[in-house]
Amino acid sequence: xxxxxxxxxxxxxxxxxxxxxxxxxxxxxxxxxxxxxxxxxxxxxxxxxxxxxxxxxxxxxxxxxxxxxxxxxxxxxxxxxxxxxxxxxxxxxxxxxxxxxxxxxxxxxxxxxxxxxxxxxxxxxxxxxxxxxxxxxxxxxxxxxxxxxxxxxxxxxxxxxxxxxxxxxxxxxxxxxxxxxxxxxxxxxxxxxxxxxxxxxxxxxxxxxxxxxxxxxxxxxxxxxxxxxxxxxxxxxxxxxxxxxxxxxxxxxxxxxxxxxxxxxxxxxxxxxxxx
Amino acid sequence: xxxxxxxxxxxxxxxxxxxxxxxxxxxxxxxxxxxxxxxxxxxxxxxxxxxxxxxxxxxxxxxxxxxxxxxxxxxxxxxxxxxxxxxxxxxxxxxxxxxxxxxxxxxxxxxxxxxxxxxxxxxxxxxxxxxxxxxxxxxxxxxxxxxxxxxxxxxxxxxxxxxxxxxxxxxxxxxxxxxxxxxxxxxxxxxxxxxxxxxxxxxxxxxxxxxxxxxxxxxxxxxxxxxxxxxxxxxxxxxxxxxxxxxxxxxxxxxxxxxxxxxxxxxxxxxxxxxxxxxxxxxxxxxxxxxxxxxxxxxxxxxxxxxxxxxxxxxxxxxxxxxxxxxxxxxxxxxxxxxxxxxxxxx
Amino acid sequence: xxxxxxxxxxxxxxxxxxxxxxxxxxxxxxxxxxxxxxxxxxxxxxxxxxxxxxxxxxxxxxxxxxxxxxxxxxxxxxxxxxxxxxxxxxxxxxxxxxxxxxxxxxxxxxxxxxxxxxxxxxxxxxxxxxxxxxxxxxxxxxxxxxxxxxxxxxxxxxxxxxxxxxxxxxxxxxxxxxxxxxxxxxxxxxxxxxxxxxxxxxxxxxxxxxxxxxxxxxxxxxxxxxxxxxxxxxxxxxxxxxxxxxxxxxxxxxxxxxxxxxxxxxxxxxxxxx
Numbered sequence: 001x002x003x004x005x006x007x008x009x010x011x012x013x014x015x016x017x018x019x020x021x022x023x024x025x026x027x028x029x030x031x032x033x034x035x036x037x038x039x040x041x042x043x044x045x046x047x048x049x050x051x052x053x054x055x056x057x058x059x060x061x062x063x064x065x066x067x068x069x070x071x072x073x074x075x076x077x078x079x080x081x082x083x084x085x086x087x088x089x090x091x092x093x094x095x096x097x098x099x100x101x102x103x104x105x106x107x108x109x110x111x112x113x114x115x116x117x118x119x120x121x122x123x124x125x126x127x128x129x130x131x132x133x134x135x136x137x138x139x140x141x142x143x144x145x146x147x148x149x150x151x152x153x154x155x156x157x158x159x160x161x162x163x164x165x166x167x168x169x170x171x172x173x174x175x176x177x178x179x180x181x182x183x184x185x186x187x188x189x190x191x192x193x194x195x196x197x198x199x200x201x202x203x204x205x206x207x208x209x210x211x212x213x214x215x216x217x218x219x220x221x222x223x224x225x226x227x228x229x230x231x232x233x234x235x236x237x238x239x240x241x242x243x244x245x246x247x248x249x250x251x252x253x254x255x256x257x258x259x260x261x262x263x264x265x266x267x268x269x270x271x272x273x274x275x276x
Numbered sequence: 277x278x279x280x281x282x283x284x285x286x287x288x289x290x291x292x293x294x295x296x297x298x299x300x301x302x303x304x305x306x307x308x309x310x311x312x313x314x315x316x317x318x319x320x321x322x323x324x325x326x327x328x329x330x331x332x333x334x335x336x337x338x339x340x341x342x343x344x345x346x347x348x349x350x351x352x353x354x355x356x357x358x359x360x361x362x363x364x365x366x367x368x369x370x371x372x373x374x375x376x377x378x379x380x381x382x383x384x385x386x387x388x389x390x391x392x393x394x395x396x397x398x399x400x401x402x403x404x405x406x407x408x409x410x411x412x413x414x415x416x417x418x419x420x421x422x423x424x425x426x427x428x429x430x431x432x433x434x435x436x437x438x439x440x441x442x443x444x445x446x447x448x449x450x451x452x453x454x455x456x457x458x459x460x461x462x463x464x465x466x467x468x469x470x471x472x473x474x475x476x477x478x479x480x481x482x483x484x485x486x487x488x489x490x491x492x493x494x495x496x497x498x499x500x501x502x503x504x505x506x507x508x509x510x511x512x513x514x515x516x517x518x519x520x521x522x523x524x525x526x527x528x529x530x531x532x533x534x535x536x537x538x539x540x541x542x543x544x545x546x547x548x549x550x551x552x553x554x555x556x557x558x559x560x561x562x563x564x565x566x567x568x569x570x571x572x573x574x575x576x577x578x579x580x581x582x583x584x585x586x587x588x589x590x591x592x593x594x595x596x597x598x599x600x601x602x603x604x605x606x607x608x609x610x611x612x613x614x615x616x617x618x619x620x621x622x623x
Numbered sequence: 624x625x626x627x628x629x630x631x632x633x634x635x636x637x638x639x640x641x642x643x644x645x646x647x648x649x650x651x652x653x654x655x656x657x658x659x660x661x662x663x664x665x666x667x668x669x670x671x672x673x674x675x676x677x678x679x680x681x682x683x684x685x686x687x688x689x690x691x692x693x694x695x696x697x698x699x700x701x702x703x704x705x706x707x708x709x710x711x712x713x714x715x716x717x718x719x720x721x722x723x724x725x726x727x728x729x730x731x732x733x734x735x736x737x738x739x740x741x742x743x744x745x746x747x748x749x750x751x752x753x754x755x756x757x758x759x760x761x762x763x764x765x766x767x768x769x770x771x772x773x774x775x776x777x778x779x780x781x782x783x784x785x786x787x788x789x790x791x792x793x794x795x796x797x798x799x800x801x802x803x804x805x806x807x808x809x810x811x812x813x814x815x816x817x818x819x820x821x822x823x824x825x826x827x828x829x830x831x832x833x834x835x836x837x838x839x840x841x842x843x844x845x846x847x848x849x850x851x852x853x854x855x856x857x858x859x860x861x862x863x864x865x866x867x868x869x870x871x872x873x874x875x876x877x878x879x880x881x882x883x884x885x886x887x888x889x890x891x892x893x894x895x896x897x
Contacts, residue, residue, distance in 0.1 A: 003334070144375065176365055178321075229322070
């Protein structure tokens with residue numbers, strides 16, 4: 001696949017992905033009923049506990065809990081699991097694999113693979129190695145799953161707005177909101193440039209011409225971004241922006257929110273005591 | 277280079293988050309002063325652009341493709357502070373919305389890919405730019421060099437953060453709880469990838485965009501946006517450079533020995549390596565004297581010992597660095613202060 | 624009945640990076656006028672609109688609006704700027720520039736919130752703006768998913784939500800399909816019928832008679848060359864040809880040869896006007 005197609009594919013995928021996520025965030029599931037702030041708090045509790053834990057069984061129990069939550073939030077479980085495990089083996093899996101051998105992690109041998117004492121060559125799979133790799137894999141999988149669960153169930157815009165009530169600086173929130181909006185404008189522009197390039201491409205051009213062209217594409221984007229930011233500033237100013245932005249938000253804690261935070265917290269504490 | 281959650285211990289993550297805070301505070305102050313109410317749209321738009329650049333595949337010599345971060349070019353064109361804010365927002369959106377990079381690890385990712393890259397990229401370029409004599413061709417090459425070096429510095433920081441995990445965080449059975457490889461593995465494996473592939477992607481993107489900007493919109497380069505405050509004291513920059521080096525300090529401990537230097541003889545035996553490399557005994561005896569295998573004599577606690585050695589390492593690095601600065605100042609009549617003054621001239 | 628003068632421009636020039644965008648422009652705009660700024664691309668009509676909206680200030684000359692001289696000094700008092708902003712609304716040519724908020728609802732509520740209306744009033748006015756533009760169903764959508772016509776409607780709704788008395792349109796029909804164009808023209812007519820002032824920058828001659836009772840023609844060297852009724856302007860082919868608003872073409876249709884007068888539309892396709 002040429003780099004042009006790679007990029008086109010990547011952009012299209014990103015755009016489609018956002019549409020699909022938007023669809024899920026609107027389903028009447030369990031998490032979708034909670035206030036965005038509750039979700040953030042519960043998510044942080046889970047993420048911290050997973051990363052602090054020294055017990056694999058604890059981490060796995062949290063993963064099971066996440067699966068239950070996903071199910072209750074009407075997320076297709078196959079999609080939820082695949083989204084993590086499709087990529088994990090290729091990234092973290094490859095990284096974790098060598099750690100099981102004594103070369104990287106010394107320890108009691110579970111399985112000796114090569115033993116040639118004359119050549120000072122001894123390779124085995126060690127218990128410590130297997131555990132080290134398992135720690136990494138389960139921790140990453142559970143952390144990523146919890147993040148995905150949050151992203152899939154939460155309207156990004158709602159999430160950012162709710163952060164204001166959690167005392168995140170307003171400037172950061174507003175910048176992120178506008179950034180989010182213009183990512184799509186710029187992605188679309190890039191897509192059009194790539195397509196027009198593709199339509200004019202005859203034969204197989206040299207990599208070098210490609211590179212020059214990339215300079216042009218990204219350079220054009222740079223210039224465009226510069227003018228766009230000037231224009232957007234004017235558009236904001238025209239409608240009354242002067243250094244302050246007011247966010248219209250109506251988030252209310254309900255009884256169910258307190259219950260959710262309480263349940264998550266109790267569960268983590270309970271699991272901790274069961275497995276330690 | 278995005279570190280996912282689960283690779284770093286919460287302690288490391290929190291440390292790196294807190295290391296980002298002063299830089300972010302400085303960046304927002306500088307940006308606000310320079311742009312006033314234009315800050316919001318400008319940062320937003322350039323965050324969106326960084327996001328796009330980061331997902332753009334670049335064809336590299338040899339038929340592979342790679343991603344660039346685009347931090348160096350953004351820093352050169354917009355100045356390090358505006359670039360810092362823009363890239364941070366882009367990383368936050370990647371982490372929160374697209375699941376690229378962890379949320380606990382966000383501080384680490386921002387530190388490596390944003391703070392280290394924008395500052396090193398910008399200042400390497402500014403230093404080299406003294407020899408460009410306003411020739412665009414040289415500027416482009418220098419920017420590419422800055423891009424190449426800065427992404428490798430970022431990779432080095434990432435490798436160090438990952439590599440210290442097994443040393444500091446393992447359970448009493450010796451099983452590593454987070455990233456399982458030490459510095460001896462993490463540094464070479466990160467650097468090989470970045471010296472060969474990602475480095476060129478960054479260099480290409482930096483150079484190509486800059487040459488395009490000079491061709492089509494040179495006005496943007498002479499606007500005062502990318503200049504750093506004129507009489508900025510070099511001391512502060514020295515401190516910032518040191519901040520970067522604090523992270524790198526474990527390297528100082530590695531330096532005298534081989535890559536295996538951090539492991540004592542007994543640990544090597546425990547490793548299951550059937551033999552001890554010739555001459556290792558000599559080295560370890562030599563090293564035993566000043567630092568005693570990183571452990572404080574009689575402390576018994578490897579973590580405290582390691583940290584103590586770390587502090588000594590930092591202290592030594594500071595000494596070496598201040599020495600170098602001092603020598604550099606004496607050597608060049610136009611002392612190094614000029615470096616940071618120069619961009620101010622265009623305003 | 625004497626009409627109130629809203630805007631008065633005296634010898635206004637604007638220079639940007641050494642190039643002229645406007646050269647010594649003077650004219651007045653009265654309340655309730657339907658004014659079109661007609662000119663080819665690059666004649667400076669967009670800049671003129673931005674000056675009228677107080678987004679840029681002239682490098683030379685004076686702009687008065689509602690009896691005050693508009694400059695950065697005047698806007699340094701926040702209340703004075705808000706008073707001005709409340710009275711003037713600007714619809715940008717590129718809707719993607721104008722729609723910077725994450726959702727349609729945020730967009731429509733942005734201006735009234737900024738201009739200090741109470742939350743209830745904001746909600747009420749925003750809802751009625753959406754209803755008038757018939758886009759209530761788009762309320763929670765993300766602007767990126769909207770079509771060009773829908774974006775333009777949202778852009779108008781977000782100005783409508785704070786009910787300004789002066790409306791500035793920059794190339795409003797560009798990129799719109801014929802039905803959206805005609806609805807937009809109806810809307811401009813409607814706005815003006817409610818005693819609002821409408822100023823439109825365009826090079827589209829088709830819509831001139833419908834959206835203007837006065838036309839100011841800007842030349843390609845950024846000066847005013849005519850100020851008259853649309854009928855008079857349209858009849859003056861010489862003037863229009865000279866300032867690159869129409870051009871003559873000779874066509875061969877099968878065996879028959881005849882002459883058309885053509886006008887550029889924004890998309891640079893050629894359409895005949897006769």
